[in-house]
Amino acid sequence: MDKILLAHGDGGLLTHRLIEEIFVREFGSDILGEMGDAAGIECGKKIAFATDSFVVSPIFFPGGDIGKLACAGTVNDLSVYGSKPRFLSVSFILEEGTPMEDLIKVARSLGETARFAGVKIAAGDTKVVEKGKGDKIYINTAGVGEMLDNFSQAHKIKTGDAIIVSGNIGDHGAAIISRRAGIDFESVIKSDCAPLNHIIVPLWEAYEGIRLMRDPTRGGVATTLKEIAMQASKDFLIYEELLPFDPQVRSAAEVLGLDPLYLANEGKFIAVVDAAIAGEVVNFIRRFPEGENAAVIGEVLEGRGDVKVKTPLGGTKLLDMLTGEQLPRIC
Amino acid sequence: MDKILLAHGDGGLLTHRLIEEIFVREFGSDILGEMGDAAGIECGKKIAFATDSFVVSPIFFPGGDIGKLACAGTVNDLSVYGSKPRFLSVSFILEEGTPMEDLIKVARSLGETARFAGVKIAAGDTKVVEKGKGDKIYINTAGVGEMLDNFSQAHKIKTGDAIIVSGNIGDHGAAIISRRAGIDFESVIKSDCAPLNHIIVPLWEAYEGIRLMRDPTRGGVATTLKEIAMQASKDFLIYEELLPFDPQVRSAAEVLGLDPLYLANEGKFIAVVDAAIAGEVVNFIRRFPEGENAAVIGEVLEGRGDVKVKTPLGGTKLLDMLTGEQLPRIC
Numbered sequence: 035m036d037k038i039l040l041a042h043g044d045g046g047l048l049t050h051r052l053i054e055e056i057f058v059r060e061f062g063s064d065i066l067g068e069m070g071d072a073a074g075i076e077c078g079k080k081i082a083f084a085t086d087s088f089v090v091s092p093i094f095f096p097g098g099d100i101g102k103l104a105c106a107g108t109v110n111d112l113s114v115y116g117s118k119p120r121f122l123s124v125s126f127i128l129e130e131g132t133p134m135e136d137l138i139k140v141a142r143s144l145g146e147t148a149r150f151a152g153v154k155i156a157a158g159d160t161k162v163v164e165k166g167k168g169d170k171i172y173i174n175t176a177g178v179g180e181m182l183d184n185f186s187q188a189h190k191i192k193t194g195d196a197i198i199v200s201g202n203i204g205d206h207g208a209a210i211i212s213r214r215a216g217i218d219f220e221s222v223i224k225s226d227c228a229p230l231n232h233i234i235v236p237l238w239e240a241y242e243g244i245r246l247m248r249d250p251t252r253g254g255v256a257t258t259l260k261e262i263a264m265q266a267s268k269d270f271l272i273y274e275e276l277l278p279f280d281p282q283v284r285s286a287a288e289v290l291g292l293d294p295l296y297l298a299n300e301g302k303f304i305a306v307v308d309a310a311i312a313g314e315v316v317n318f319i320r321r322f323p324e325g326e327n328a329a330v331i332g333e334v335l336e337g338r339g340d341v342k343v344k345t346p347l348g349g350t351k352l353l354d355m356l357t358g359e360q361l362p363r364i365c
Numbered sequence: 366m367d368k369i370l371l372a373h374g375d376g377g378l379l380t381h382r383l384i385e386e387i388f389v390r391e392f393g394s395d396i397l398g399e400m401g402d403a404a405g406i407e408c409g410k411k412i413a414f415a416t417d418s419f420v421v422s423p424i425f426f427p428g429g430d431i432g433k434l435a436c437a438g439t440v441n442d443l444s445v446y447g448s449k450p451r452f453l454s455v456s457f458i459l460e461e462g463t464p465m466e467d468l469i470k471v472a473r474s475l476g477e478t479a480r481f482a483g484v485k486i487a488a489g490d491t492k493v494v495e496k497g498k499g500d501k502i503y504i505n506t507a508g509v510g511e512m513l514d515n516f517s518q519a520h521k522i523k524t525g526d527a528i529i530v531s532g533n534i535g536d537h538g539a540a541i542i543s544r545r546a547g548i549d550f551e552s553v554i555k556s557d558c559a560p561l562n563h564i565i566v567p568l569w570e571a572y573e574g575i576r577l578m579r580d581p582t583r584g585g586v587a588t589t590l591k592e593i594a595m596q597a598s599k600d601f602l603i604y605e606e607l608l609p610f611d612p613q614v615r616s617a618a619e620v621l622g623l624d625p626l627y628l629a630n631e632g633k634f635i636a637v638v639d640a641a642i643a644g645e646v647v648n649f650i651r652r653f654p655e656g657e658n659a660a661v662i663g664e665v666l667e668g669r670g671d672v673k674v675k676t677p678l679g680g681t682k683l684l685d686m687l688t689g690e691q692l693p694r695i696c
Contacts, residue, residue, distance in 0.1 A: 040693040041688075043583075043693065043694075044583060044584065044687055044692070044693070045582065045583025045584035045588060045629075045687060046583075046584045046588055046627075046686045046687025046688055047685075047686045047687065047688040048688070049583075049584075050686065074411055074412070074413050074414075074446070074447075074448070074512050074516065075411070075412055075413070075414050076410070076411055076412075079407070079410060080406070080407055081406055081407075081412065081509070082406070083406050083452055083454060083487050083488050083507075083509055084454070084488050085454035085455070085456045085488045085489065085490050085505070085507055086456065086490045087456040087457070087458050087490050087492045087505055088492075089458060089492045089494050089498075121414055123414060123415070123416035123507050124416070125416045125417065125418040125505050125507075126418070127418050127420060127458070127503055156414050157414050157415050157416045157507075158416065159416050159417045159418050161418045161419075161420045161694075162693065163420050163500065163503075163693075163694060164693065164694075166497060167420075167499065167500040168498065168499060168500075169494065169498040169499075172458055172494075172503075174416070174418055174456050174490075174505035174507075176414075176416055176454050176456075176488070176505075176507030178412070178414055178509065251376065252374075252375060252376025252377075252380075253375065253376035253377045253380075257376060257377050296377075298376075354378075355377045355378045355381065356375055356376060356377025356378065357372075357377055357378040357379070361375070362371040362374065362375070362493065362494075362495065363374075363492075363494060363495075
């Protein structure tokens, strides 16, 4: 069978075949038991729980695909929250007629990413909708992690703390939008889509002075900073010249009339840390290929939740949350 | 704003408003913290983890809606597995242009069902897809439960065990299909859609002789029995005259040319139990309105996974899994 049929979603023989012949194989050794409706899992006493649905279009893009993204997204949500990701559930909503080959590629990529991240796939589900009631492949992942002793708490943020970003800003958004627009820049812009628990979990464990981490996905770095500042009831001062960008992403954003601070990232995190350890934390992150452009980008001031960007010429602008659609179906 | 816009899914201001003005309000007191990307939750040491996506069409149907269904489905998966449902994640994939009123009704219904079932909504997500790339509202729920000492294990099933169904068979499937076909029977057929943890969890706790429970959703009682028989490597003998049906559901199935044993149930469970306690278990279930038609329907024989139905005239037919689509988007 080379196309998804409605019957692949009926819970009967074809659904079973899909699970046995594709999901069990492609998710590989990181699948738990029989991938049934529920799974019993051993976990630390306090657990973290996260969910995300992924509807990115196109499902394959430079640097990744919806399978890799669906795994990385939830792994990163759990990690920045302050937990060690352990288990994922994976649920597909497939459009009738989607090439089986696409589903296999996506499942393979999700399985590989889960193995890299060290998370087990514990439960799953598959639904099929009629042609024209979906768009190829939508995936929901939910995840369970073991809470760490240190974890994200906005109220721990203090005036004088440093704000760090783990690398270049806006790569995922720029990759998707230039792929969609069919625009070719000097070279293809790649999404940063990647699980980061191998960097984030050791950071939580090594540095008590980490107050909070967050992954700046939809809405970008700007929206995420605004959310954190409001939760912490502090102002953030960001220095524009410290923001790390791939020059190609910056030109792509310019051509497309977009602000890269509002472009989604899928393999980056923001950390607010005690200024005393900021240098050490940046050096730690830079040791990983995913973090080679990590940088301190600003500091925490007294205030009530404003995010101010200082331009090299000395001006200051306020950043707000994303309003209106910059880019639908970015993740 | 009375319609879903693409911008409701951009992670920015409108997404925040949707969460604050609809989800927090409608999910009510059973929402945990800020409904962010992840939640830290206290749970027993061994936990159960389940997921399900819901794409039922229509989203409102006699006896329920996609919100109630999305809560009940995962609560029941966790319960029959042998856990006490504690936390849910809720993730929406909304079609651009869906009336906001529909989303509010669905969120309200999900919130009410969660309160009834005693589960907290711990994490959430919202994505919006363009008109024609979805169908109003799709919902994924994942759930976490505390594992009970006694839980579903197919290998515990013994020859001589009794097979119980908790009530009338096929109500959900019949409700959806007659609603879709626009067929009116004597009275409207209602879905049985309901969370059953208040019946199932006490059963696990009261009777060590319960071997396994399962909810016969997609694929119906027939597919579920076949799955269990194969996992247990036993034959099941079902007595046709013992099967409880609402007479209306039976006539609807006949008119529509469907076998009610393959129609989905969303508020029923199958239990395989020590024959010695079968009577007691049935009486226990019958005390609840959702279980007033509970009955022993058959017994476990030596064998290799066949499900045989004995007709009142003495004939025997084999039940297999559902093959081919009986009914897409039933749940």
